[in-house]
Amino acid sequence: MNANSSNRLWIYDTTLRDGTQREGLSVSIEDKLRIARRLDQLGIPFIEGGWPGANPKDVQFFWQLQEEPLQQAEIVAFCSTRRPHISAAEDPLLQAILSAGTRWVTIFGKSWDLHVTEGLKTSLEENLAMIQDTIEYLRSQGRRVIYDAEHWFDGFKYNREYALETLHAAIAAGAEWLVLCDTNGGTLPHEVGSVVKEVVAVVGDQNSPQIGIHTHNDSDTAVANAIAGVLEGARMVQGTMNGYGERCGNANLCSLIPNLQLKLGYSCIETEQLAQLAQTSRLISEVVNLAPDDHAPFVGRSAFAHKGGIHVSAVERNPLTYEHVQPEQVGNSRRIVISDQAGLSNVIAKARTFGIELDKQNPAARQILQHLKKLESEGYQFEAAEASFDLLMREALGKRQQFFTIKGFQVHCDLVSRIEQQNNSALATVKVTVNGQDILEAAEGNGPVAALDEALRKALVNFYPQIAEFELSDYKVRILDEHSGTSAKTRVLVESRNNHQRWTTVGVSTNILAASYQAVVEGLEYGLLLHLSTEAVLQPIASL
Known part of the structure; x- marks a missing residue:
């Protein structure tokens, strides 16, 4: 990939900062490091790691990366401009930024006069001084600066002249990128394209910083808005993996990167790295403990x-x-x-x-x-x-292998419900035939399905030790004909997994335990079939 090519785009990932502002999403330092290293492997040029000084977790994250740097990505520290009426050199927030030790720093400042007067409670002139002083100070300390123009599109709409003044302040101070932010996510693609085109015309000479785009998804147009910005000259695209972010999320890089690269011919990451996109998306969803979106474009399980x-x-x-x-x-x-x-x-x-x-x-x-x-x-x-x-x-086809035969099962539940005690324990007894040998086994569990699953495992594990690696990872019940009351037919889906694979089985019955039994038994049977497919020979061994 030619870094100087006219079709080169710089992808800037803010999953670890903007993405973690999503409601219900929380990550540890170890999680952040794992995600950062995966994004590095994906070939993302800029990875925003967080706001050093805002919390101890982000401080430790940047320190850890000083000890074990990424392979190719620039890790970026994020911060606001200095506070009103103090110098940048005296602001402790900026000292924390310098301590993070990153070569690149992203500073956000106010573009919308409403935010200056109502949010910062300061004058428009002081806001311009805050932008310029902050960037100049960081440049004097050897840092390269990306300037995020917060609420840019709203600010431009309501006071075009002042919004442009904020960009000129950033340019004069030495910012290398001007990123136009649709912070409220309310701008539509045709507006984004028009505004970006005008900004490029005003500040887009050879000696000026390059333009970037940062969009939120409150109008469900974040990806379209980012593409509109690129088509009018933006060369940095900021977003998050899986579209994570506050409120409705940020522009989804899992959609942006393939659209820009495969459809529009821009160079974002290497071809072989693009082929890791779906796996990266799923890994990150696992790390942040959110279910993957099966219907997500490009990377979802149902996308094709x-x-x-x-x-x-x-x-x-x-x-x-x-x-x-x-x-x-x-x-x-x-x-x-x-x-x-x-x-x-x-x-x-x-x-x-x-x-x-x-x-x-x-x-x-x-x-x-x-x-x-x-x-x-x-x-x-x-x-x-x-x-x-x-x-x-x-x-x-007559090719279903008979690993075991269930002769029968019984489940007994002991239900106690008091304010001071709750007990939902169950006892399951199963009779199984394996290789001509009858096995009778019993086990307790937290509920009838758990007890049945445990009893089956106990009965079979001495014949098939690999069952010890199987785990019942999800259990879903759906009533199919609600009008039938307690006689309604029930569908049970059971997801099982081993160290390498996941598989799902189904059972249907008017008896929820019978439906569960069918799904659980087939889950164990299919796990053994998967093991057989990876082993040349699978024979039950003698019972111990």
Whole structure:
């Protein structure tokens, strides 16, 4: 990638500062370091690490990176301009910024006269002095400065002349970037494009700083606004991974980067790094303990999912029919979804993803499709339980391996509810046959499903030690026909995982325990099948 190319864009990630302002999102120092290193691997040029001095966590984060620097990214400290009526050299906030030891510093200042008079309670002239004095001081200390013009678009709308004065103050002081911020997220793309174009015309000579864009998503146009800014000359794009941020979030870099690079021809990161985008998105969502958005563009699990039979048939012939980019370009993959809307093309394509070759002439393919539609009419949902569908296909083909047989189970619940004591313990007893040997086992759990799961594991682990690695990671219940009251049919989805994979199974019954039993048992069975696929031979060993 040519750093001097006219189509070069500089991506600036603020997940670790702006992103953490999202309600319900909290990260530790270790979390921040892990995210920063992953963004570094992704090739992000600028990573904003936080506001040193605002809290002890950010101070320690910058100190840690001084000891173990990133490989290629510039870590950036963030701060406001100095306070009114004191010099920048005397402001302790700026001393904390210098202590962070970063080469680059981002300073934000007020562009909107309303914020100056109502928020800072100072004069417009003093605000200009605060901007210029702060940047000049940081430059005198050897720092390179990015100036974030806060509330730029609102300020420009209400007092164009003063807003431009704030930029000229930053230019005179030596800022290298002027980033125009839609802080309230209320500006629309056509407005952003018009304003950025005017700013570039006013300050865009060779001796002036380059222009950047920073957008919030309160009008659900943050990505479109950022693109509008780039098309009119912005060369730095600020945003967050997965669009995290306060209120409605920031411009989502997981959408911006591929749109800018694959659709518009700009250079953001290397091609092989772009192919890590989906994995990076998911890793960060795991680190911050927020569920990934399956329907997120480009990186979501459903971004390249195909459900309708006609769609699947077409995409099997030529992916361009229903895919705007190749999923592999952003590290994602095509998924064929199985549901009551499926056709033979869905079944054949889905079978192939499980290593099963079918064709339309094979009677088993139509048998699987008919069985699928029958079960879905009864309340099953294989779209969300692909492991159960794999087992269904193997059974239809006579290839379902019998790892164990359940002879029966009983569950007893001990429910005590008092103000001083709450007890929901349960006892499950299971009878299992493995390799011709009958096993009777019992276990307690915090509720009937946990007890049943634990009893099954105890019965099977001596035959299949790998079961010790399996974990029941999620459990969902849905009532399918509410009008039937206590006789309503229940669908249970169980997500299981080992150290490397996740899989989901489904059970349906008017008895919630029977539905849970089916899903839990298939979860264990499928885990063993996955283990078999990675081992040349899998044989039950003798009971200890």
